Every structure is written in structure tokens, then in C-alpha cells.
Amino acid sequence: MGVRLVVGASLLALVAGAVAVPAFAAPALPAANMEAVIKAAQIDPRRPDTTPTTGAKASVLLVEQALDAKNLLAPTYVDGHFGTKTIDAYAAWQRSLGYTGLDASGLPGRTSLQTLGEGRFTVTHLLTPGAHVTYHGATMNTRTKAMLVEAETLLGRQLGITQGSYNPGGDPSSAGTHDGGGALDISVSGMSEATQTTVVRRLRQVGFAAWRRTPSQGDWGFHIHAIAISDTDQSPAAQHQAGDYYLGLNGLANHGPDDGPQVTKVTWEEYQRA
Numbered sequence: 001m002g003v004r005l006v007v008g009a010s011l012l013a014l015v016a017g018a019v020a021v022p023a024f025a026a027p028a029l030p031a032a033n034m035e036a037v038i039k040a041a042q043i044d045p046r047r048p049d050t051t052p053t054t055g056a057k058a059s060v061l062l063v064e065q066a067l068d069a070k071n072l073l074a075p076t077y078v079d080g081h082f083g084t085k086t087i088d089a090y091a092a093w094q095r096s097l098g099y100t101g102l103d104a105s106g107l108p109g110r111t112s113l114q115t116l117g118e119g120r121f122t123v124t125h126l127l128t129p130g131a132h133v134t135y136h137g138a139t140m141n142t143r144t145k146a147m148l149v150e151a152e153t154l155l156g157r158q159l160g161i162t163q164g165s166y167n168p169g170g171d172p173s174s175a176g177t178h179d180g181g182g183a184l185d186i187s188v189s190g191m192s193e194a195t196q197t198t199v200v201r202r203l204r205q206v207g208f209a210a211w212r213r214t215p216s217q218g219d220w221g222f223h224i225h226a227i228a229i230s231d232t233d234q235s236p237a238a239q240h241q242a243g244d245y246y247l248g249l250n251g252l253a254n255h256g257p258d259d260g261p262q263v264t265k266v267t268w269e270e271y272q273r274a
Ligand SMILES: [Zn+2]
Pocket: 163, 174, 177, 178, 183, 184, 185, 224, 225, 226
């Protein structure tokens, strides 16, 4: 009995020593900015070339080096550009953690990114979509709701929501755009075209990629379609639309030019800091 206690104490001393030495010797880990990574993951796959997103290259490199270290990304794609190969590699990382469906879309979420960084990098500027809530009768997350409430405050009016988020197969004409988080369809019933443009402008100012949609563009009636930029619950279709918005496109399959009011493109987090 006494012998076993002594052995146990020795082991404790050994463990304590083993923990203490690297804690003093370990250099500080570099930081990956999650806001920058998510912005790049929306824009870079939509680019015609491998240009990195401004302000994101160093953080994307940390993510890509970690994916390479796990043999999920070939070294040739470790370039600071979060293109389709990096999306695919990140999706494989998410699947390896047990995520499925939209949770393994290749758009990083907070938990998978922090886990990828273990021993390699820390994650700053965390993005969280928040819980699902109902607002104006539609399902959305708390981040999207806060953005919508702010746009309504700027407008001085309430908006009608004809389709919310997390609505798989809710509207076949939306091609999966509303399957995940951040997606809203807004009624333009009773609004002049000028008012509709003002609504789009306000939505853009708080961090939505928003457009006025017309029946000539697709199998839908007049409405405003909005995607919360950098919502980590976005479906791939919504992710592409947010990227297209940054690249000056209309977010439709025809890759036409953006036909909406021009504003400084910001995320909700950037808007709040401004
Ligand atoms: Zn829509």
C-alpha cells in the first residue's frame, strides 16, 4: 500500500515536470483571423485566377499548411488563395471530424477551425451564426436577425420575410440557396422600385449581399434576395453568391454584372466596428 502511494507520487511529479517544461519553452502560436479566412473562402473559389483576398493571405496559409500536414491538401495549393481545392480539402477535414451535409461544405466553422489549429495556430475574430430563432414568421439565426433588425432601424420600417434560412427544398427555384444560414427573401409588395433599391442599399450597408430579383431573371416573382456575408452556416450556393457580390457580379447563374446600388462592401462585424 505504502509503496504504491510512493510510485503514484513519483508519477505525479513526472507528469507535472513534463507539462511544466514545454509550457515555458513553447513559442507563441501564430494567429489565424477567422473573419479573413471566411471572407477568402467565399470569394476565392469564384475568382478566375489564384489572387488571394486582401488581408487574408497569411491566415489562409496557416489553414492550408495545417491541411497539408494532415495530407488533405497538396503542397502546390498552399498559396494563401482559398480556392476550390482548399474548399475540398477543408470539407474532407470536416468529414474526418464526423460532420456531414452542410456542416461539411468546406466553409470553415469555428469548432473545426479551432481543432485544425491545435498545436499550430490560434483563431482570432471568431464568427458564430448563433441559435435558430423565428423573426417575422421566418427561421433564421441570431446573427442574421440582428442584421435584419439593424437594416429595419436604418429604414425606419419593418420588412416582410417570404422565405427564411435553414429551409432545404423550401423553394425549388432557389436552388439550395436557402438550405443553410444567412438567406432571406424579402417581400417588395407595395414598394416602389425606388423604395426597393433603398431597401437593398440598407441591407448591403449592414453586411448582406442583396439584390432586387425580377421575374425576367428566373422562376420567381419580384422580391429582394439577401445573403448574410460570412455566415458560416451558408449553403454552397449562398457562399458563391456572397463571393460573386464582392467580385461585382449579380449572383445569378449568368454571372452578369451587379445591378444593385453600390455601397462599401462590409460584413456585419465590420459594420459594427465602423
Ligand atoms: Zn432567395
